[in-house]
Amino acid sequence: MKKLIAGALGALLAVGMTACGSDSGNGGGTTDGGRVALIAKANSAEYWMKVKEGAEAAGKELGVEVTFNGPDTESEGDKQLNQLQTAINDKPLGIGFAPQDGAQDGAPRLMDDAQAAGIPVVVFDTPLAGSDVPLATVASDNEGMGAQAAEKLVELTGGEGKVAIIAHGEVGTAAARRDGFRDYIEQNAPGMEVVDVQNGESDPAKSRDKAQGILQAHPDLVGFFGTDDDSTIAIADEVDAKGLHIKVVGIDSSPDVLTLLTEGKIAGVIVQNPFNMGYQTVELLVNASKGEEPTEKNIVSESIWVTPDNIDSEEVQQVIG
Template sequence: MMKKPFKVFGTAAILSCLAFTAGCSDSGEADSGSGGNESVSVVLKTLSSPYWKYVEAGALAAGEELGVDVTVVGPSAESQVIEQVNMLEDQVSQSPGAIVVSPSQPDTVVPVLEQAAQTDLPVLLIDSDAEFEGKTTFIGTENFTAGQEGGKLLASMLQKGDKVALIAGALGNPATDDRIKGAKEALEEAGMDVVAEQPGDSDKTKAMSVMENIMEKDGDVKGVFAATDDMALGVLRAVEAKGMDTKVIGTDGTEEAVESILGGGLAGTIAQSPYNMGYQGVENALKAINGETVEERIDSGIDIITEENAQEQLDFVKSISK
């Protein structure tokens, strides 16, 4: 039986999540959940993709359930690194009780986070880690492990010696970089021939274009691992347009990806727990504000999604989607 991809925090929390996310835009504007006296700022890599909408939904549901004022912001795209830094500086200047951050490029935001931590502001990281003095905790998936599982899944569908390609995220994004490293290791150990490794910037259209270029050079690529589901779906468009029987594995477990699996498109996805990350980020931020002990590392877990268990994943994802 499949392990639940997300914690279910109760009907009230999910309904609250739906109420809040219904008014969200993809433009990076702040969305807030009314709570109590404490406040938590959440700065994400972007608000323009399903994955980060799930993180946002979890954070807002936690705010409603735990009585915390939660503000969620994020740039228009994961590649907008400076925009994220500016948003982070703005949120820190508003003196919240704690700040939860998913850095697109950790080295870029570390100076801001160090300054915040020096003022005794609890700083919690989710999805992507960063090393700096005073960090409260990191909550997220072991991205290298997620990539390994994706590589193993893809290899199990192929023959030794088959050609495979890897589609990475934006250059310098540690989460997607680690997924690619894990997948590459697993595929090479299984005897696959990795013929291409290209960045798709976590963008569906760019990933489609990248895959088209890869197929021009290697028309017999049998499998592809993409570091996000959006990129996997872009890759799928490219291979279907060519009429190729290429197995494509994504990462994130988004609604569109799971629907594609059920429809015979994607071969699978490695589902992380973005809703958990958002919820646990706010939950542990409140603990830190109250002086309670917070674990230095909290693993939010992964699940391997294929046609056999995709319906269960889809049902839950729909329950937290707007």
């Protein structure tokens, strides 16, 4: 894991200082070198702001302007498709796109439009089904992260007892993480059973309601997995409110997740490197605008396991700080 993360951390160290000086608006790195447009799943969550920082840092280093847009929430597929169409109409050097679940069906047609307009596209965070147009996909190994979370939970619980999942959707990254977790348990922990899986829709209130319902039905759980920060926070808060001794693991960080980790209410989370994901996406698009296609179609953005014991380590702080 350390070797795999080294490249991502190197990019962070190399450009971290420029990220701190990025513009406060949607654009960053304004120059005469052209413009790259990124359409994220959302425009304000901590994770997406880290993607934006990395993208703008790359823009400043490579001499291009970077615009960053996205819907207010991750459940506005039609709005995101409209934003993608607007970006295509503006004819930037390249477009980075992180498809929401609700945009998966409509996006392939717009990918064809981008290709017809001669605009290179790189997909980030979440693979896009149904289109071969994107030059590359920059994403974490979501199924692998789900499996890693399961592996860690097996270690934490001894591999015996009931566990449950709250996912942040039913397709895309949520499904990959959910299935990676569930498959690992089924194949490697015969003494452990996944007794319930619920969709919290990446909504804090809905996720909390789902956690409450699961715990009412299964107060004897030994472990609980959340596929994103909202679901993990909801699980940890509900477990704590009920005074239960259940090991909580999840994927993605936020200030609230890190606080709950420090307090020991979350046993561990797998943290992606969104800064490096944004940086890589812009770098690939700038290269593509110069006729340089990526050597790989699928580019893995590495992640790291964070616990109360290692949260203050230099390696972790370089990713979450």
